Structure formats: C-alpha cells, structure tokens
Amino acid sequence: MPAITLQNFSYAYNHPKKVLDNITLSIETGSFSVILGPSGAGKTTLCLAVAGAVPHYFGGSSAGKVYVTGIHTKESSMQQLSLTVGTVLQDYETQLVTMTVEEEVAFSLENMGIAPQEITHRVEEVLDKVGLTGYEKQAVTDLSGGQKQRLVLASVLATNPKILVLDEPTSALDPEGTHSLYKLLSDLNKEHGITILVVEHDIATVLPYADQFILLENGQLIFNGTPEKVLSYMAAKQIFTEAIPPLWQLKLMIEELTARQFASWHTEEEAIAQLSKVLEEEADKNA
Amino acid sequence: MQKIAPITKLALTIFVTIWSIVLQSLPALTALIVCQLILLAIAKVGSSVYKGIASLFAFAAILAGMQYAINSDLLLAAITASKMIAMTLVFFILLATTRMQDLSAALVLQCHIPYEYAFMLTAALRFIPDFLAESKAIQEAQACRGYSPQGNVLQRFFSYMAVIKPLVLKAVTKSETMALSLELRGFGSRKTRSFKNNVTLALQDYAMLLSMILLTSYLVMQIY
Amino acid sequence: MELEKNESELTIHDKNKGGRYRWVTITTLLLAIGAILHLVSPNIGGVTPNWTIAMYCIAINLTKPTLKQSFGIGLVAAAINIPTSKSAFPYGNLLSEPIGAIICTLLVCHTFNMTLGKLNIKPAVTGFISTVASGMTFITILKVVLSLPLSVYLYAMIPVVFTVAAANAAITQILYFPAKKLFDLKGDQ
Numbered sequence A: 001m002p003a004i005t006l007q008n009f010s011y012a013y014n015h016p017k018k019v020l021d022n023i024t025l026s027i028e029t030g031s032f033s034v035i036l037g038p039s040g041a042g043k044t045t046l047c048l049a050v051a052g053a054v055p056h057y058f059g060g061s062s063a064g065k066v067y068v069t070g071i072h073t074k075e076s077s078m079q080q081l082s083l084t085v086g087t088v089l090q091d092y093e094t095q096l097v098t099m100t101v102e103e104e105v106a107f108s109l110e111n112m113g114i115a116p117q118e119i120t121h122r123v124e125e126v127l128d129k130v131g132l133t134g135y136e137k138q139a140v141t142d143l144s145g146g147q148k149q150r151l152v153l154a155s156v157l158a159t160n161p162k163i164l165v166l167d168e169p170t171s172a173l174d175p176e177g178t179h180s181l182y183k184l185l186s187d188l189n190k191e192h193g194i195t196i197l198v199v200e201h202d203i204a205t206v207l208p209y210a211d212q213f214i215l216l217e218n219g220q221l222i223f224n225g226t227p228e229k230v231l232s233y234m235a236a237k238q239i240f241t242e243a244i245p246p247l248w249q250l251k252l253m254i255e256e257l258t259a260r261q262f263a264s265w266h267t268e269e270e271a272i273a274q275l276s277k278v279l280e281e282e283a284d285k286n287a
Numbered sequence B: 001m002q003k004i005a006p007i008t009k010l011a012l013t014i015f016v017t018i019w020s021i022v023l024q025s026l027p028a029l030t031a032l033i034v035c036q037l038i039l040l041a042i043a044k045v046g047s048s049v050y051k052g053i054a055s056l057f058a059f060a061a062i063l064a065g066m067q068y069a070i071n072s073d074l075l076l077a078a079i080t081a082s083k084m085i086a087m088t089l090v091f092f093i094l095l096a097t098t099r100m101q102d103l104s105a106a107l108v109l110q111c112h113i114p115y116e117y118a119f120m121l122t123a124a125l126r127f128i129p130d131f132l133a134e135s136k137a138i139q140e141a142q143a144c145r146g147y148s149p150q151g152n153v154l155q156r157f158f159s160y161m162a163v164i165k166p167l168v169l170k171a172v173t174k175s176e177t178m179a180l181s182l183e184l185r186g187f188g189s190r191k192t193r194s195f196k197n198n199v200t201l202a203l204q205d206y207a208m209l210l211s212m213i214l215l216t217s218y219l220v221m222q223i224y
Numbered sequence C: 001m002e003l004e005k006n007e008s009e010l011t012i013h014d015k016n017k018g019g020r021y022r023w024v025t026i027t028t029l030l031l032a033i034g035a036i037l038h039l040v041s042p043n044i045g046g047v048t049p050n051w052t053i054a055m056y057c058i059a060i061n062l063t064k065p066t067l068k069q070s071f072g073i074g075l076v077a078a079a080i081n082i083p084t085s086k087s088a089f090p091y092g093n094l095l096s097e098p099i100g101a102i103i104c105t106l107l108v109c110h111t112f113n114m115t116l117g118k119l120n121i122k123p124a125v126t127g128f129i130s131t132v133a134s135g136m137t138f139i140t141i142l143k144v145v146l147s148l149p150l151s152v153y154l155y156a157m158i159p160v161v162f163t164v165a166a167a168n169a170a171i172t173q174i175l176y177f178p179a180k181k182l183f184d185l186k187g188d189q
Helices: A043-051 A101-112 A116-129 A145-157 A175-192 A227-237 A246-258 A268-286 B006-022 B026-043 B047-071 B074-097 B100-109 B115-144 B153-184 B203-223 C022-040 C051-063 C067-084 C090-110 C122-145 C150-183
Strands: A004-012 A020-027 A032-036 A061-068 A085-088 A163-167 A195-199 A212-217 A220-225
Touching: A004 A043, A020 A043, A020 A061, A020 A220, A032 A043, A032 A175, A043 A061, A043 A085, A043 A163, A043 A195, A043 A212, A085 A145, A101 A116, A101 A145, A116 A145, A145 A163, A145 A175, A163 A175, A175 A195, A212 A227, A220 A227, A227 A246, A246 A268, B006 B026, B006 B074, B006 B100, B006 B203, B026 B074, B047 B074, B047 C150, B074 C067, B074 C090, B100 B115, B115 B153, B115 C022, B115 C067, B153 C022, B153 C150, C022 C051, C022 C067, C051 C067, C051 C090, C051 C122, C051 C150, C067 C090, C090 C122, C122 C150
Parallel strands: A032 A195, A032 A212, A085 A163, A163 A195
Antiparallel strands: A004 A020, A004 A061, A212 A220
C-alpha cells in the first residue's frame, strides 16, 4: 500500500480559485520524495493536504481524495492524522512554543496524554536521534537556526509518525546545516523506514538522497518519477529549467552532444568517476 | 524554597496578602517584610531580583511621599508603603523560586484552570526574547531610514508607532503558523492531556500550609 | 494508478473551521509584544501608554472571543506582566485586566457600528473605554487596599488613567486596521 495517495485532488482556499488542480499521485512507503516547482505552484498546499490541514484547518473547497496510510484525510481529524504524519512548517521557529528543549519534545507527547515516565524516556531517545543530547535544559531562544530545525524535527518525531512532511526546511540554513539536515533525514528514511516528503528549491542538495521527484506548476502535477526522469523531462520540455542543478545541465548537455548515456549523477564524486571512466575508454579507443 | 510545590507558594502569596491587609502596625508589617527578605536570602535568588525589589521600594517611597504631602501623616504614609512592599515582595519570592512551567502545570492540574490559558502564559514568555530582538532590529532599520525619536509629542508618538506596527503585523502572521502548528501537533483534547512536570505536594508543603492557616486564623481572631 | 474519468465538483467546507486556536495564538503573541513594550517603551511626552491593554484590545477586536475566554485573556495579561514588569501592584492587575478585557469584549461583540464620517472608530472607542475601566479598577483597589487619601485618588490618579486611555485609543485605532487586513488573509496566496 502506498504511504500517500491523491486521487483527482483539487483545492481552493478561496472558492473557486484552485491552488491544486486535479492531482493524482502516489508516494510509496519508505520513499524519499521531493516536491519541486516554481513559487505559487502549490507545493505548500500539497504538504498541508497530506497533513490534513487542507481542508481541516483552512476550510476552503476541495474535490477528490487524499489517503494517508489508507486513512481518508477528509473523514479523519488533524489530531488523528498527527499520529501518522509529522509536519515541519516553513516558519519552523514559530512551531517552537515552550521555553526549553526537553519541554518542546514533551509538549507533543503531553498533547497525546502519554504517561510522564514514558515521556522522559521518549524525550531522551528522540533528542539522541536528532543529535541534541546534552541540550535538554537549554532555552529554545538560545539555539542556532539548525538546532531549532532539529528540535522541531525531534518534537515531531516524538510521536513516532510514519510519514514526515517538511516544507522548505533548509531555506534559513547555511550549506553545512542543510547538508547535515538531509543526512539526518536520509538516516531516518533508511534506518527507520520513515516516508519522507519534502519541498526543496535547491535540487542539488537532495539529489544524493531522493528517489522520487514531483514537479508542480500552477497547481498541476506536471510530471513525477525518478529524479533522473524528472530532470530530463524538465530539460526536454523547458519547464522550470532554472532549477536544474549545473551538474545535471552539464550531464544532459554532454548526453545530447555525444549521444552517450550516463547513470545518475547524485553527487559530484559520481560524476567525476563516470566522466573519468568515459575519458579513459575514449583514450583507449584512440590509442 | 525551590523544593516547595508551586501550589504551596501560591497559597503563601495569598496568605501574605491577607496578612498585609489585616496588619495595621508598623512593627508587624516591618517584621513581615524582613521575614520575606530572609526567605529570599535563603532561596539564594539572583541579583536581578534584588534590582526589582529596589524599584519596588522606590515606588512605595513615592506613594508614601505623595500621601505625606497631602495629609502630612507620617505614620500612615509609612504603613501604606510597608503594606505595598509586604504584599508585592511575596510575588518576587514566588516567581524567583518557581519555574513558570511548573506554576502553569500546577494551575492546570490543581487549580483546574483550562490548559489554553496556562499555555498562553508560558508561550508568551517563550516569545518575549524573540520579539525583543526583533524590535531592536526594526528600530535600527528605521533609524537607517531616517526615523528619529525627536520632535514634538505627536511626532515622537508616530515615529514610535513605525517601530511597533511591523512587530504587530509579524505577530499576526506568526499567529496563523502557530495555530496551524498546534493542531498539527495534536494540541487540543484537554481530557487526554498529561503533564511531565511533577507538582505534587510533599510533607513539607502540608506543614507549611497548615502553619499558614493557623497564623491567619490567629491574626483574624486578634482583630475581631 | 487508475484515473477517475471525471473530476468531481469542488465541495465547500465549513469556513469557520480554520483556527480553532487562532484566538489563543494571536493573544499570546500580542501579549508578548505588550510585555516587551511595557519593559522598553519610552514615555512619550510624559505619558506611558498601557501597551498590555492596547494589545489585548486589538486581539479581542480581531478574534471576538467569548466572555469566559476574555476573562482568561485578562488574567493571562496580568500574569505575564508580573514577572516582566519593573514595579507594580500585582493584585491590582489580576483584577483590573480581566475587567478591561471583559468590557472590551462586551463592546466589541454587543454594540452597533461606531463611525465618524466614513471612519470606523470602534477600535479607538473600545481601547479608550477598556483602558478607563481597567485603570479605574486598578487605582480604586490601590486606594482601598493602601487606604490612600481621596485627594491623591482624585487629583493624581484619575487624570493619569484618562491620559493613558487617550494614548491607548490612538494606538488601538492605528494598529487595528493593518492587523485586521493581514488577519483575514487565508492560505499562502
């Protein structure tokens, strides 16, 4: 069973201006999916639809269905869905509402009515998971941006969700913070089998981890599939080309010029390895 | 003092207030003030608390001065000021020795105040340093754009509003994210909510509560 | 995946669903601002506005809470300022702020439109009356508890209450409309 399924889903905050338009999509359990698209494409709204905030929080009007681990979101409640889907919003600082690190994680668990001893245990466990052990008593205000981001993640992970949704989690982080956050998400994905759905502008940073790209434009699903397929599609159809990472622009250009096909270039190292192998072959041929 | 349950300290606050109102003699009020200062010393509170206490004394002195200026009764003025100090000092004890989070947990668990209000209290305190930093940033930015806190009353008023308006608008935007996030984190069903904080009463709390009740009834009997 | 042939019509959801806790969060954040302004605000021509009252008046004008909720808002407003204020008379606030908040709610929810020409002056009116209500409660308690002479009350305290109320009326009026515009925006676009 897919973790997330959208069936002909449309949504408008203010009827009848559709922000999502007839989207049919399925995201496999245990996948690491990235939503791409220019601003105003409906990326945030798609995240909110998976979390149930659309339509439960925003009202508006909708058509079609969204299923999350088989639950029909429209017929469930946000509180019920919060047990399955953990959501990190774009403005993550405002998601932190308590005074200290451990209280922030405990807050999620207290909302569920978990017993105090169990809370202490789980707080310890989840802070370890995100690398914030030792910061328990620290004031939330004194954390760095990256640490705040990790704390929000911890507070969301505390309730053991099966799906994590993150809306542009790295927009306020430096490159190092971005890299370590994605490393952490990838670990959660691979080791704990959590399905990850993330909105990201910088495609290069997610290439090493993602296994599905979802391309939106003007509220419509343009294309979805493996990163490689989606990037090739974007280049071929000239859609949202400014987002194609330079490395892939190079790859696609070489492929077009030489009619040679490369495997995916997830990192610069992979690109270098493949290119040098090709160059060696060429050199051998010419020799 | 830090080991005493928040609810006991809340009760102490109320009792001290009753004593401050009931007591009419300067020596008795002075004794009450001295006892409270000793409690603060025992609790080893930080220097910022003493700064607050200093301004409390100053405020009380102004009140006494005003009163003396009008009806030139020195004793009455002194009693008024002492009452003011006695009943406000206890708040310093309460807040300097109790974490706000424990206090709000006690209010919900033992005084049955709906959780939303306790949440508002601690969350507001969480955002105060953020907004403080924000207001400084806005003030600096406005200064760069040529706003100055000079001129007549109205000009100064409007230049100050130019700092506050963006702050308020920021709060409105954030309130949407925060309300959404609360629901995404399962906030709401009060019936199933639990508390990690331990705010239960120990033997010492019962002992304190009992002695406070006895003292109060003694004082009330003395008067009536 | 199998595609359903026809896209179904959009169904409109309950509009009021959004923000079950919006009144909680907006009040929390505005009261936090009120508390810091209370700490850092310079006096303007000798008058220090009561920012806390101005902020909950804006929050109440925006969210129109129930009377029970506004009583709680008042208590929280008073409680927040106990640990953050320089010097005060906490009991006075614990009584005066709920009264101010309740008066404000009554005015907001149960009175007709108030306009001056084309200008809606309800925010200013609610800001002024709530501040007077709260301020009068505060000084009356102060007078009774500390047995202050009547002349101090009449000639020193009451004028201060009305001056602060005038400043608060201006603040509430100026800040309410931009806040309202932003408050009513729904969704991200």
